[in-house]
Structures are given as structure tokens and as C-alpha cells.
Amino acid sequence: MQEKEKLKEWTEGIPSVDAGAERKARAHMDQLTKPRGALGELETIWIRLAGITGQTQPQIGNKRVAVFCGDHGVTAEGVSAYPAEVTGLMMENFSRGKAAVHVLARRFGARVTVVDVGSRLENVPDGVMDRKVRRGTANMAQGPAMSREEALESIRIGMETAERLKKEGVQLAATGEMGIGNTTPAAAVAGILTGKSVERMTGRGTGLDDAGLKRKREVIRASLEVNRPDPTDPLDVLAKVGGLEMGAMAGFVLGAARHRLPVVLDGVISTVAALVAVRIAPQSQPYLFASHLSVEPAHGVLLEELDLQPLITAGMRLGEGSGAVLAFPLFDAAETAAREMATFSELGR
Numbered sequence: 001m002q003e004k005e006k007l008k009e010w011t012e013g014i015p016s017v018d019a020g021a022e023r024k025a026r027a028h029m030d031q032l033t034k035p036r037g038a039l040g041e042l043e044t045i046w047i048r049l050a051g052i053t054g055q056t057q058p059q060i061g062n063k064r065v066a067v068f069c070g071d072h073g074v075t076a077e078g079v080s081a082y083p084a085e086v087t088g089l090m091m092e093n094f095s096r097g098k099a100a101v102h103v104l105a106r107r108f109g110a111r112v113t114v115v116d117v118g119s120r121l122e123n124v125p126d127g128v129m130d131r132k133v134r135r136g137t138a139n140m141a142q143g144p145a146m147s148r149e150e151a152l153e154s155i156r157i158g159m160e161t162a163e164r165l166k167k168e169g170v171q172l173a174a175t176g177e178m179g180i181g182n183t184t185p186a187a188a189v190a191g192i193l194t195g196k197s198v199e200r201m202t203g204r205g206t207g208l209d210d211a212g213l214k215r216k217r218e219v220i221r222a223s224l225e226v227n228r229p230d231p232t233d234p235l236d237v238l239a240k241v242g243g244l245e246m247g248a249m250a251g252f253v254l255g256a257a258r259h260r261l262p263v264v265l266d267g268v269i270s271t272v273a274a275l276v277a278v279r280i281a282p283q284s285q286p287y288l289f290a291s292h293l294s295v296e297p298a299h300g301v302l303l304e305e306l307d308l309q310p311l312i313t314a315g316m317r318l319g320e321g322s323g324a325v326l327a328f329p330l331f332d333a334a335e336t337a338a339r340e341m342a343t344f345s346e347l348g349r
């Protein structure tokens with residue numbers, strides 16, 4: 001299938017949210033024994049879940065984080081505080097269920113699915129799905145990170161993952177990632193898609209010092225200069241200065257929206273991927289929830305661009321989907337309130 005047809009098919013399959021179900025959920029919230037609106041974002045969560053699922057009593061018991069892994073050629077420029085090998089080591093850690101995202105997911109009753117879309121590992125550890133498009137991107141400071149075809153393929157794998165999770169009965173999904181160096185493409189894509197400066201969008205990632213941050217900004221400027229991505233063409237931006245796990249998370253959003261599966265975003269990489277998805281298909285925006293506000297400076301700008309409110313500010317800058325998992329208990333709180341609280345009409349009976 002040609003690229004244009006593919007994108008058209010992916011975009012057109014996304015239903016609009018159910019305004020009737022939203023109205024009923026809102027009316028129910030207003031009847032509960034509390035001042036109107038007093039449960040704040042919990043009320044918004046419940047009402048939005050109703051619209052997304054088309055059910056006035058949405059189910060969210062089956063929660064899953066999809067973690068996509070990829071490596072980055074741009075790490076050759078010294079843009080991360082950690083060596084590129086850590087991506088593979090962390091995938092080993094995922095396999096053992098000992099990474100932050102796993103321990104938090106266990107704590108909050110969620111499961112983790114790990115998909116390798118582009119790590120450098122030849123053999124992936126047990127339990128990690130090998131869907132590699134290529135072994136790491138090329139160095140974007142010297143040319144495009146990947147081809148358009150590869151970018152499209154990463155999106156397709158993300159969509160397929162969302163579809164699979166939906167079939168497995170997942171009711172609330174989150175996106176996370178692992179890829180040393182990926183806050184560099186994240187800042188580049190975020191800057192291009194929002195029109196903000198490299199200065200504004202670039203942060204310290206895993207913990208660069210001042211000299212490292214200066215270098216990272218120079219590398220991003222050089223990458224934009226060399227590649228000249230077209231801000232009106234999200235696929236061009238993704239291919240030239242993005243990453244494979246970013247493409248897969250964008251595809252995951254498109255696939256989830258198509259199947260009425262709500263998606264909780266994590267930090268800056270997960271959120272920039274969602275912006276790529278929304279630029280491809282604006283109809284996917286209503287299926288998104290923000291979780292926390294990352295320390296990375298681009299994150300707040302991206303959330304604003306997506307018109308999303310972060311639920312938590314915890315000073316986190318980890319990734320993996322860890323911040324998204326942290327928001328799951330707030331979804332449970334919304335569900336419990338909606339299902340178990342008395343209504344005013346029940347009082348005094």
C-alpha cells in the first residue's frame with residue numbers, strides 16, 4: 001500500500017468520542033454526595049473515560065504499559081550522561097521485571113509489555129518482543145535518523161501492539177520507552193512541531209552537566225540544519241530527527257484511538273510521540289490522558305500543545321512509562337468514587 005493510503009486508512013478508522021455517554025457520566029457525578037466538581041480531575045477522568053469507551057460505567061481493571069525500546073545513532077555525539085549500552089542492559093532488567101516501571105506496575109496492579117522496535121541488541125532477552133525495524137537509528141547530526149519507510153513501519157508496529165492489547169482485554173493503556181539518547185530527538189521533534197526554540201525545548205535528560213547541555217543543544221541545532229525537517233509533515237520530522245520507539249508510541253496512540261482504548265502518557269518522549277500521532281490524526285487527541293509533569297523543559301509545552309492537564313507533579317524524569325503508572329491509582333480513585341458513593345436521592349431513604 002502507498003504511504004498516503006496507509007496514513008488515510010489509519011486516520012479514518014478513529015471514531016469520535018461518545019458525547020451521550022459523557023453527558024450521562026457527568027450527570028451521575030453531579031448526583032453524588034459531594035459538592036459539584038469537588039473531585040476535580042477525578043471527575044474529568046471518569047467523564048472522559050465514558051466518552052472514550054462509550055460506556056457510562058467504564059471498566060479499567062485491566063491496565064497495561066507498553067514500553068518500546070530503541071537505540072540512537074546520535075549518542076555518538078555525547079548527548080547522554082549514560083552510554084548507549086545501557087539500553088540493552090535495561091532491556092535485560094525489563095526481562096527480569098526489576099525496572100522502575102515493573103515494580104511500580106506490580107504495586108498498582110498493572111502489567112508491562114516490552115517491544116523492541118530498534119535496539120542495537122542482536123538477540124533480545126526473554127519476554128521482550130522482537131519487532132526491530134533496524135538496529136538503532138543513524139546519527140541525525142549527519143543525516144536522517146531513518147527513512148520514511150522505516151518511520152512508517154515503526155508506527156505500524158505501535159498500532160499493531162495497541163490492537164493486540166485491546167484483543168487481550170486491556171482497558172487502560174500507557175506508553176513508555178527505553179532508549180539512551182532519546183531526549184535529544186524528543187527535543188528536536190518537540191521544537192519543530194511546536195515552533196519553539198532548541199534553547200527552550202532541550203533539557204538535561206539523564207543528568208547532563210552544563211557543558212553537556214550546551215553540547216546537546218549544538219548537536220540538535222546541527223541536526224536540524226543538516227536535515228531541515230518540514231514542520232507540516234510529521235512523518236518527515238519523525239524520520240529525520242525522531243526515533244523508532246517514538247514512532248511506535250505514536251502508532252500505539254493511533255491504534256488505541258481506533259479501538260477506543262484510553263492511553264495515559266508518560267514523560268517528554270511519550271508525549272512528543274503523542275503529538276506526532278495527533279499531527280497525523282487530530283481525532284486521536286481525545287483518547288489521551290497526561291499523567292505527570294516531567295522535569296524536562298519541553299514536557300509542559302507539549303502538554304499545553306496537546307491541551308492536556310498533568311495529574312501529578314513529582315519532579316520525575318525517568319521515562320519507561322513510570323510516571324504514567326503512577327497516575328493509575330487516580331483512575332482507580334475515579335472509578336471507586338463513581339461506583340460506590342451514594343447519590344443525594346439515596347440519602348434519607
Ligand SMILES: Cc1cc2ncn([C@H]3O[C@H](COP(=O)(O)O)[C@@H](O)[C@H]3O)c2cc1C
Nearest residue numbers: 080082177178179180181182183205206319
Ligand atoms: C539506568 C537508566 C534507566 C532508564 N530508564 C529510562 N531512562 C530514560 O533515559 C533515557 C533518555 O535520557 P538521555 O537522552 O539523557 O539518554 C531513556 O532511555 C529514557 O527512557 C533511563 C536511563 C538510564 C541511564
Ligand SMILES: O=C(O)c1cccnc1
Nearest residue numbers: 205267268294317318319
Ligand atoms: O520525561 C521523561 O520521560 C524523561 C526525562 C529524562 C530522561 N528520560 C525520560
